[in-house]
Amino acid sequence: MPKLNENYKKLQNNYLFAEIARRVNEFTSENPDKPVIRLGIGDVTKPLTKSALKALHEGVDMEGSSDTFQGYGPEQGYAFLREAISDYYKRNGVEVDADAVFISDGAKSDTGNITELFAKDNVILVPDPVYPVYVDTNTMDGKEIIYMNGTEENHFLPMPDESVKADIIYLCSPNNPTGACYNKEQLKEWVDYALKNQAVILFDSAYEAFVSDPELPRSIYAIEGARKCAIEFCSLSKTAGFTGTRCSYTIVPKELVFTDSNGEELSLHGMWNRRQSTKYNGTAFLIQHGAAAVFTEEGMKECQENIDYYMENARIISDMLKKKGIWYTGGENSPYIWFKCPGNMDSWEFFDYLLEKAQIVGTPGAGFGKNGKNYFRLTSFGKHESTREAMKRFDELF
Numbered sequence: 001m002p003k004l005n006e007n008y009k010k011l012q013n014n015y016l017f018a019e020i021a022r023r024v025n026e027f028t029s030e031n032p033d034k035p036v037i038r039l040g041i042g043d044v045t046k047p048l049t050k051s052a053l054k055a056l057h058e059g060v061d062m063e064g065s066s067d068t069f070q071g072y073g074p075e076q077g078y079a080f081l082r083e084a085i086s087d088y089y090k091r092n093g094v095e096v097d098a099d100a101v102f103i104s105d106g107a108k109s110d111t112g113n114i115t116e117l118f119a120k121d122n123v124i125l126v127p128d129p130v131y132p133v134y135v136d137t138n139t140m141d142g143k144e145i146i147y148m149n150g151t152e153e154n155h156f157l158p159m160p161d162e163s164v165k166a167d168i169i170y171l172c173s174p175n176n177p178t179g180a181c182y183n184k185e186q187l188k189e190w191v192d193y194a195l196k197n198q199a200v201i202l203f204d205s206a207y208e209a210f211v212s213d214p215e216l217p218r219s220i221y222a223i224e225g226a227r228k229c230a231i232e233f234c235s236l237s238k239t240a241g242f243t244g245t246r247c248s249y250t251i252v253p254k255e256l257v258f259t260d261s262n263g264e265e266l267s268l269h270g271m272w273n274r275r276q277s278t279k280y281n282g283t284a285f286l287i288q289h290g291a292a293a294v295f296t297e298e299g300m301k302e303c304q305e306n307i308d309y310y311m312e313n314a315r316i317i318s319d320m321l322k323k324k325g326i327w328y329t330g331g332e333n334s335p336y337i338w339f340k341c342p343g344n345m346d347s348w349e350f351f352d353y354l355l356e357k358a359q360i361v362g363t364p365g366a367g368f369g370k371n372g373k374n375y376f377r378l379t380s381f382g383k384h385e386s387t388r389e390a391m392k393r394f395d396e397l398f
């Protein structure tokens with residue numbers, strides 16, 4: 001009889017967004033005449049940009065011709081895309097070697113898979129509230145997680161505490177779920193903490209493209225020393241509407257070298273390379289061909305137009321919260337708006353209330369951790385019309 005990984009018993013029954021989908025499906029099947037507006041999961045609604053689409057078509061055609069057909073590709077990703085990403089960083093003032101870039105199918109997969117590189121007895125430091133994947137994947141591994149509190153007082157941006165000795169630290173900025181962004185000084189404190197404590201920062205920058213304030217860092221590598229202590233995860237999901245198409249990248253600098261239990265040096269870059277070559281056969285060629293077009297000048301311009309469109313939704317939502325005097329954060333430099341549930345409701349209560357009374361779907365803060373108990377997240381990834389309609393219903397309700 002197999003001995004099962006009983007750490008799975010420690011997980012909640014459903015992944016957060018699966019639970020939301022279950023509740024919404026139940027509601028819509030009981031109320032087929034009440035159309036629901038979905039501002040819950042951060043899924044984009046604008047189609048792929050022209051440049052990406054053209055390149056995807058070209059990629060399909062290349063696979064159909066014996067002169068250009070591609071079989072197995074490099075597990076790390078094609079050089080053309082790794083170089084395009086390295087150039088993209090350079091244009092944003094950050095040096096990242098193309099060799100350090102690993103192409104993948106999602107920041108969710110990579111932030112989950114990276115846990116394999118670390119032994120069980122590490123102390124994992126995770127903010128609360130937090131993207132549930134970091135917690136669930138470490139729980140599946142049976143690793144010890146400690147939390148740092150994100151609260152209104154610290155603007156949901158927890159800072160290092162010297163009395164806590166963490167080995168692995170998860171940070172996400174612009175943050176999911178709160179939309180809060182670390183500034184350079186704050187990230188520098190985290191990098192200094194990691195270097196001093198020989199910790200690794202796992203930095204999720206999936207929402208970097210939404211940063212419009214030039215003073216805010218879009219990559220942890222904008223901070224000196226970060227290449228010695230940080231892995232960065234990024235994705236084309238939100239930047240370029242690839243939530244269905246799937247393409248992401250993880251940066252593992254060669255400078256990330258630690259001493260193992262025998263006193264020998266081990267490179268995280270080497271380990272991740274070994275992991276990916278063994279367990280991953282690379283992102284589809286045609287997807288990478290499409291992704292490379294995102295990083296061209298024209299491609300970036302088109303993505304920016306879509307981001308501006310979503311940020312207009314963020315403005316519509318933020319304006320309504322302001323009008324109602326409801327405390328909120330995010331909505332600037334981030335597609336997420338995080339606010340205090342009105343009427344002292346807790347977040348699941350508020351979720352049900354909003355669904356029943358106004359047919360708006362959001363994400364209850366409790367799904368991101370105990371500090372989210374009285375908060376709620378809306379996304380700006382809807383269409384203008386539905387976001388406006390949702391805020392009209394919100395206005396009538398409160």
Ligand code: MLT
Nearest residue numbers: 040041042043108176237
């Ligand atoms: C979210 O809504 O938090 C995100 O869409 C989840 C994800 O990117 O996996």
